Amino acid sequence: MRIQQVILAGGCCLAFGAAFANIGLLLRTGTSVSHLTGDISKLSIDLVRSSPEVMAELGRVSVAAFAFFVGAFVAGLLIHHPTLDFARPYGRTVTGIGVLFVLSWYVVAGSPGLAIGLAAFGCGIQNSLASRYRGIILRTTHLTGMITDFGITLGMRVRGFDIPRWKIAVPGLLTAAFIAGGILAAALHFLAGRDPILVAGIAYISAGLIWTVVKHVWL
Numbered sequence: 001m002r003i004q005q006v007i008l009a010g011g012c013c014l015a016f017g018a019a020f021a022n023i024g025l026l027l028r029t030g031t032s033v034s035h036l037t038g039d040i041s042k043l044s045i046d047l048v049r050s051s052p053e054v055m056a057e058l059g060r061v062s063v064a065a066f067a068f069f070v071g072a073f074v075a076g077l078l079i080h081h082p083t084l085d086f087a088r089p090y091g092r093t094v095t096g097i098g099v100l101f102v103l104s105w106y107v108v109a110g111s112p113g114l115a116i117g118l119a120a121f122g123c124g125i126q127n128s129l130a131s132r133y134r135g136i137i138l139r140t141t142h143l144t145g146m147i148t149d150f151g152i153t154l155g156m157r158v159r160g161f162d163i164p165r166w167k168i169a170v171p172g173l174l175t176a177a178f179i180a181g182g183i184l185a186a187a188l189h190f191l192a193g194r195d196p197i198l199v200a201g202i203a204y205i206s207a208g209l210i211w212t213v214v215k216h217v218w219l
Helices: 003-029 037-049 052-078 090-107 112-127 144-159 165-192 196-218
Strands: none
Touching: 003 090, 003 112, 003 165, 003 196, 037 052, 052 112, 090 112, 090 196, 144 165, 165 196
């Protein structure tokens, strides 16, 4: 399999997983952990009419933002590389993110703030694992950049520019994977009574262990 295909497949899986976990935290706490723009914008409005409820939400969003930043910092310090490097511990990192999601699920009932911090820390690490696919930076915990790239390239193609189809397909696939992860997580919660946070954690742990084994056997 070509390395570009590995990068794209991995990016789609991570986007799916981030959306899945984020829906779980949203359903349990009302706070996003994979992307913070909407929550921070809402708080900017709510702070004008300050109330105890708003201040509590401010605390949760602040924890999420700081934990996401710390996760990105740790990834930049220890793991991140601008190009895919199979020598780096991606499998163990994904497994570690899964452990953070499981811990988040375990404490969310009694300590929602801690749960938000753990999950946001994991998402910050994941988003900082971003690699390049033929010049496109693949961010996997939110859609703003991907939808921007999707819209620009599609618009230029319609306008008559010679835009390669893969430049449209890549952000489109990542966007679709993120949306699919969110839909499946919500369906699992409402229709099957399962907690998406725990399911995401177990899936990440399993995927990380499988990748670690495959890497050592085949690469």
